[in-house]
Amino acid sequence: KxxxxxxxxxxxxxxxxxxxxxxxxxxxxxxENEFFTLxxxxxxxxxxxxxxxxxxxxxSAGEIQLYGDNIALLPxxxxxxxxxxxxxALFPHMTVAQNIGFGLEMLRKPKAEIKxxxxxxxxxxxxxxxxxxxxxxxxxxxxxxxxxxxxxxxxPKVLLLDEPLSALDYKLRKEMQIELKRLQNxxxxxxxxxxxxxxxxxxxxxxxxxxxxxxxxxxGSPWDIYDKPADRFVADFIGxxxxxxxxxxxxxxxxxxxxxxxxxxxxxxxADGFQPKGEATVVVRPEHAKLVKGKGELSGTVENIxxxxxxxxxxxxxxxxxxxxxxxxxxxxxxxxxFETGEKAGISISDDAAQVLRD
Ligand code: ADP
Ligand code: MG
Numbered sequence: 001k002x003x004x005x006x007x008x009x010x011x012x013x014x015x016x017x018x019x020x021x022x023x024x025x026x027x028x029x030x031x032e033n034e035f036f037t038l039x040x041x042x043x044x045x046x047x048x049x050x051x052x053x054x055x056x057x058x059x060s061a062g063e064i065q066l067y068g069d070n071i072a073l074l075p076x077x078x079x080x081x082x083x084x085x086x087x088x089a090l091f092p093h094m095t096v097a098q099n100i101g102f103g104l105e106m107l108r109k110p111k112a113e114i115k116x117x118x119x120x121x122x123x124x125x126x127x128x129x130x131x132x133x134x135x136x137x138x139x140x141x142x143x144x145x146x147x148x149x150x151x152x153x154x155x156p157k158v159l160l161l162d163e164p165l166s167a168l169d170y171k172l173r174k175e176m177q178i179e180l181k182r183l184q185n186x187x188x189x190x191x192x193x194x195x196x197x198x199x200x201x202x203x204x205x206x207x208x209x210x211x212x213x214x215x216x217x218x219x220g221s222p223w224d225i226y227d228k229p230a231d232r233f234v235a236d237f238i239g240x241x242x243x244x245x246x247x248x249x250x251x252x253x254x255x256x257x258x259x260x261x262x263x264x265x266x267x268x269x270x271a272d273g274f275q276p277k278g279e280a281t282v283v284v285r286p287e288h289a290k291l292v293k294g295k296g297e298l299s300g301t302v303e304n305i306x307x308x309x310x311x312x313x314x315x316x317x318x319x320x321x322x323x324x325x326x327x328x329x330x331x332x333x334x335x336x337x338x339f340e341t342g343e344k345a346g347i348s349i350s351d352d353a354a355q356v357l358r359d
């Protein structure tokens with residue numbers, strides 16, 4: 001069942017020569033109870049799409065449906081939708097409990113109901129012990145929890161979250177990512193989460209929509225997006241990728257024989273219904289390649305070794321093409337990667353790791 005359906009939505013700011021299409025014919029369906037993420041670089045239209053769903057702004061064309069009803073022109077307070085902003089926008093002179101109850105007061109709910117609901121929300125975000133503190137006297141992470149509780153208190157059907165974690169430091173951000181997942185699970189409310197951070201999107205989402213320049217390029221599960229990027233932008237934006245130029249001889253059973261510039265041949269998988277011919281780009285994730293002392297499908301010179309604790313990234317300059325290639329290897333305890341800068345190395349690519357990109 002779909003909670004939200006966005007159909008052919010356009011949003012143009014300004015007019016004439018100065019017109020900017022912030023959203024260029026966007027369509028997407030967001031399922032009930034799902035943790036859905038809009039992911040893309042700054043300026044791609046994420047906030048604009050969220051504001052249209054919230055009702056803070058109206059589309060230039062297209063429809064937005066909530067459980068089958070067109071709500072594109074409904075004012076915000078008539079939508080069963082709530083928003084958590086990056087800035088939290090809490091009232092500093094009010095207590096934690098008063099902040100959480102604020103939306104319910106505005107809706108003129110009975111006192112007893114407000115009290116019960118606030119207590120429930122305090123428990124949900126584990127803030128009972130700070131109920132009567134002013135929000136100016138709690139930490140950033142605690143303010144974040146209060147902002148979440150306040151937005152969840154009126155029981156919206158959909159919660160919109162616009163980069164809510166970007167103001168937090170790394171440790172706290174990791175903690176709040178898990179907290180947000182738990183809250184979504186526990187409440188069953190549909191979350192539409194916005195981030196420019198691909199790692200955050202991969203770790204938190206049921207499904208992700210990757211956006212660029214006002215368009216949605218791909219919608220899928222984290223593993224779909226990571227393992228089967230629809231095009232070059234998605235492959236490049238999500239994780240690290242090696243791009244290799246190859247010539248394709250023909251496709252058989254979803255696999256193509258790709259001849260690289262070095263003359264080496266590798267088998268690369270091809271998406272259904274796609275018939276690459278001639279020159280194409282083949283992508284290989286760094287963790288699907290391995291350095292070997294002898295001959296691999298590729299060979300090159302080690303240029304840089306970057307240690308990350310759990311793994312090591314080895315940057316190589318490929319023989320015969322001068323392209324950069326990155327290999328990521330898991331680290332064994334207290335062992336180096338076995339190569340040194342300036343050394344020649346073979347690169348072995350695991351079966352089915354290479355893919356022909358749809359450009
Ligand atoms: P994101 O949230 O992904 O960073 P936005 O949705 O804020 O992107 O912006 C998308 C594009 O629309 C940008 O080019 C931005 O400059 C433009 N834009 C957003 N809001 C307005 C506005 N109120 N007036 C004019 N241009 C706007
Ligand atoms: Mg934004």
